[in-house]
Amino acid sequence: MTAVRKLAEKSYAASADDLVAIQNIVREMLAKRDVVRAPAVNEDLRDAGLTSLDMVELVLAVESAFDLQIPESLITPANFQSIAAIGTVVEGLHR
C-alpha cells in the first residue's frame, strides 16, 4: 500500500484512487520540466514549482481525467493549493 493510500484512508475526504490519479497528473506535469519528484499530498503546488500556466493545465487535466467540469466558483487558490485540496473538490463534485 502506498503512502498516499494510507494517508487517504486516515484523513482525507477524497478516495485513495482519486488522490493517486491527481498525484500522477501533477507528477507528469513536473516531469515535463525535468522534475522527477512527486509532490506530497499536502504540499503547496506553487511551492512545488507549478506556474500560472501550469495551473490552467492542471485544472483542465483534472476535469478531463474525472470527466467533470469544475464550476467557476470552485476554481479558487484554496481549492487548488494541494493534491489533497483538489481531491476534496473532485470528491464533492462526484457525490
Add this chain to the structure above:
Amino acid sequence: MLMRAEAKPALDPDVRRLLRMLSLGGVSDPSTLTPRQMRQRFAAWAQTVDVRNAPIGRIENFVTPGPAGPVPVRLYAPEGATGPLPGFVYIHGGGCIFGDLETHDGLCRVLSHESGAIVLAIDYRCAPEHPYPAALEDCTAVVDWFAQHANELGIAPDALGIAGDSAGAGLAVTICRMAREGGPRLSLQLLFSPVLDLRADTPSRREFAVGYFLTQATIDWMLQHICATGIMPDDARLSPLRAGDFSGLPPAHVHTAAFDPLRDEGAIYVERLRGAGVPVDHTCHAGMIHHFYGMGGAVPNALDAVKHAARAAGAALRNEDRRAA
C-alpha cells in the same frame, strides 16, 4: 486581478474560467524569464488550450530560401480541394521572440480547412538571438517565394493573402506596406489582434493591463528583448501605425478582441485604412481576450470565431479571383 475579471460580465464564460485558472498561480512576473523559458511556457500553453488534431487534408514541412539560410515552413492544404485555390502566408505571433509552427498548428489547420485555402506558415527567425528585422526579412522572402511559386502550389496568383496574429499580424501589415513598392500582389490582409504601435497609449492598453492574459508586464518584457539591439519602438516597421500613408494597401479583415490591450490599436488601423479608401471588415469579438484565436480547444466560442473568420477570408479571396478573371 480576479475582481476586475468578475466585474466584466461580458467576458465569455469559458474565457473567464481560463482567467480564473491562470490566477490560481498568483500574479506572474515575466520580467525574470529568459526568452527560452517564455518559449517553453507559450508552447505548453498552446498545447493546453488550442484545438488539437483539427481536420486537414495534407501537411508538408519543407524549407524555402531566406536571406540568412533556409526558412522552415509548413504547408496546409484543405481536404479534397482541386483547381487553383486561394492561398495565405501565415505569420505567427509571440512578440517576434516566441511561438513557432507547433504553437499555431491548430489555428493554421482551421484556417486552411474552413477557408478552403492553402496556408503556408513561416518558422521565421526570432529575437533576441536574431535581432529584428531578421523576422521581417525571413517573412518577406517567404511571401515572395510563395507568390513566385503560386502556380506550382495550386494557388490562384490573384488570390494570395497574408495572415497573422499579434506581432505576426504587425509583420503582415509591414509586408503589405513594403509590397506596394514592386512586391507581390496581395489581395487580403487577415489580421488577428495585431500589434501596430509598440508605444500605444490607448484606453484598452490601460484598462486591460493586468488580468486579461496579455499583460503590460509581458508587453514590456517583449519590448526589452526586441529593442535590446538598438531598434527603436517607434520604427515604422515595428509600429506601422506610426507610418503616414495607408493608401493602396490590400483589403483587410481585422479581428480584435473586446478585452485585449491591443484592441484599440487594431481599431485605429481600421480607421486609417478606411480613411485611405481601403475596404475593411472589422470584427471586435465580444467576450474575448488576446490570443483567443489560439484557445479553440478550451473556448468553443473562440473556435467558432476563427472558423467564421476563415470562411469569410476564403470567400473574399475567391471573389477577388473572379474579379481578376
